[in-house]
Amino acid sequence: MSKRLDGKVAIVTGAGAAGDGIGNGRAAAILFAREGARVLLVDRKLALAAATQAMIAAEGGESAAFEADVTKSEDCAAMVADAVGRWGKLDILQNNVGIGSSGRVPDIEEAAWERVMRVNVTSMMLAAKYAIPAMIASGGGAIVNISSIAAVRPRGLTPYATSKGAVEALTRGLAADHARDGIRVNCIEPGPMFTPMVYAGGMSDDMRARRRGAALLDVEGTGWDIGYASLFLASDEARYITGVVLAVDGGVLLTTRIGDGDRLGRGG
Ligand SMILES: NC(=O)c1ccc[n+]([C@@H]2O[C@H](COP(=O)([O-])OP(=O)(O)OC[C@H]3O[C@@H](n4cnc5c(N)ncnc54)[C@H](O)[C@@H]3O)[C@@H](O)[C@H]2O)c1
Helix, strand or coil, rough: CCCCCCCEEEEEEEECCCCCCHHHHHHHHHHHHHCEEEEEEEECCHHHHHHHHHHHHCCCCEEEEEEECCCCHHHHHHHHHHHHHHCCCCEEEECEEEEEEEEEEEHHHHHHHHHHHHHHHHHHHHHHHHHHHHHCCCCEEEEEEECCHHHHCCCCCCHHHHHHHHHHHHHHHHHHHHHHEEEEEEEECCCCCHHHHHCCCCCHHHHHHHHHHHHCCCCCHHHHHHHHHHHHHHHHHCCCCCCCCCECCCCHHHCCCCCCCCCCCCCC
């Protein structure tokens, strides 16, 4: 039976995750491989990418771990060259790397601001800069950028929110510029997912419950939810979709301060 990504070659940045946790990048990488793609697992910590590779190998999938810091131009060039050298082409780029950064503008250190822009935005531009010529040579491709609902619901995370707003603008710019090259570029806005990124530093049961409760569906989001959405956007099933921002948030963006589930029919 044919699989959804049969014959495709993919790069996933930030494909590692702490321990056996399932981050957004690791989930996407596992699902891409499960659906037949050969996946280059890029992480600045090689051991974390190697752990993802072992998970994929255990399912009979094909992948390779590659150490790179995607904030560096030469590393982005090297990861694309490795994928093409290893498997002959490039079809999919999953731009997953991102770091958090909180604070209000009067308190922000300029170095911290520049760091979050570099890690969250410049890295995606650099990865695309080298991936796009390889995709054109391969007859087209698909790029999936990971944003956050913080782009439209900032909540004291102004540096992070600004960077993710830029990721969404970058998505639209790339989509417009490269549609005629056969390259689709889409974006996912995760809500509060329970991934190592957010629980690695410790998370209380109360905080976990509040994050879960923020979603109208009252379901806890996981890396798999982002992985499955990425799989769809990366696959040919999404061949007529480009430049979109897809919220994967259990309905968080539908909530209002008036009160979840309240009807507004009491004269208010
Ligand atoms: N978890 C959430 O609640 C949530 C919500 C909204 C958006 N997101 C977004 O999801 C994405 C990541 O999710 P995740 O759970 O996979 O995160 P994660 O923190 O587990 O990161 C995955 C990997 O990225 C690697 N990495 C970090 N900086 C790197 C760099 N410069 N070069 C190469 N690798 C690097 C880390 O070593 C790690 O193994 C981010 O863009 C994040 O902003 C997450």
